Amino acid sequence: MIFLMEYKRSEGRIVSLRNFDDSQRRHVENVRLERELDLNQKGIDHELVLLDAADEDALRRTHSRYFMDLRELLKSVGST
Numbered sequence: 001m002i003f004l005m006e007y008k009r010s011e012g013r014i015v016s017l018r019n020f021d022d023s024q025r026r027h028v029e030n031v032r033l034e035r036e037l038d039l040n041q042k043g044i045d046h047e048l049v050l051l052d053a054a055d056e057d058a059l060r061r062t063h064s065r066y067f068m069d070l071r072e073l074l075k076s077v078g079s080t
Contacts, residue, residue, distance in 0.1 A: 002028050006035065007047040007066055009014055014066060015046060019056070 002025060006015040008060050022030045028050060053059035060067050 001053060001055060003051045003053060003056070004028055004032055004035075005047075005049050005051060005066060006039075007049065009047055010045070012069060017056075022052075 001048060002020045004016075004018045004020065006016050006017075016025070022053055024078050032048050039048070051059060051063060053062060
């Protein structure tokens, strides 16, 4: 499964999260590019990422920083 995530780094929050079947890789790459161009044109500083995972639970384990709020993220950095 492929996930397209739009993340607002300054607030530490996910703006959108969409999932696609692996067979749609080319399509989702085009969607990401179009969205990135649109955001840049509007001057919006969001991170757009494509991530592969078996399902959303696996994604939450492997990329947990995206699913933490800013307070949780700071706490996890401070504890290492």
